[in-house]
Amino acid sequence: MTMETVESQHDGSITASLTESKSAHVQTQTGQNSIPALAQVSVAGSGTGRGSPAVTLVQLPSGQTIHVQGVIQTPQPSVIQSPQIHTVQVATIAETDESAESEGVIDSHKRREILSRRPSYRKILNELSSDVPGVPKIEEERSEEEGTPPSIATMAVPTSIYQTSTGQYIAIAQGGTIQISNPGSDGVQGLQALTMTNSGAPPPGATIVQYAAQSADGTQQFFVPGSQVVVQAATGDMPAYQIRAPTAALPQGVVMAASPGSLHSPQQLAEEATRKRELRLMKNREAAKECRRRKKEYVKCLESRVAVLEVQNKKLIEELETLKDICSPKTD
């Protein structure tokens, strides 16, 4: 995986290099992991800058210090780095706050500004995956191009959005596509695209649309006469929706939402605002789920990276020990 080159210098220092130089700096946590406490490793501050070779001072138990130059090369923008930077920023803020408290002044706005540096898990992980082969990329949001909406965010621009009594949203797009978003469902199942079929014998003026339910319950039929009203029949496990003329008699308990194109009264405006808010909350709900999923993936990636780097670190320390035995003159 990595090619390591170690050279013994005349002055006793050892120069080592890795041909795969994507590794981030790792400081051995002696005693906290499985790495034996062979040596105490400290990284010289002058060598940690971007682009400059790192100089590692390895202090041996005998008190001898070995300069290891470039064992781990230039810091790369890996997944390890960004959170560290973030942590440092937070720590800096904490110190700043201490000093500020001593003065009685805390600039909360400035603190928020600095704290607001947020990592994009997808970007970071994809950067890592481009650096290190084998690390899976987080899927890009391709659903918009591929037309398979994973969430309401990819919904086609609807001409009308209706809300049912159970909180479900039905969007009728210009092409006749009907999308149903169930706030209680999860992710991909939250939005279901419908296609017009015009088959069978619909009621006069109505078009039967069907969609294949993901729960393998079969299909459901929707009557779309081009009117303003969507009716959900609350009967049993399988919901049924009807779009009727507003004047049609509605089943008891059915709640309707007005078409956005016909808002006049303040009450209708308020309903529209409520509908928009519900839609926004639903989108954000899905976004939060997705964000948490990405974050978990990111953390998993970090953990595996740490495991790899620990093994690498252990290997290097063992190699240093071997070289120390070779290089140090035998006194007896």
Added chain:
DNA sequence: TAGTTCGCGCGTCATAGTAC
């Protein structure tokens, strides 16, 4: 067995960043 603690996931809000 009831009460407590802990970890996890979820929903919501606020807001920086981005797209249009």
Added chain:
DNA sequence: GTACTATGACGCGCGAACTA
């Protein structure tokens, strides 16, 4: 400039583990 997205923060509920 506005709408939308991504994400940190917060509070809440739930189930598992623990304890008296």
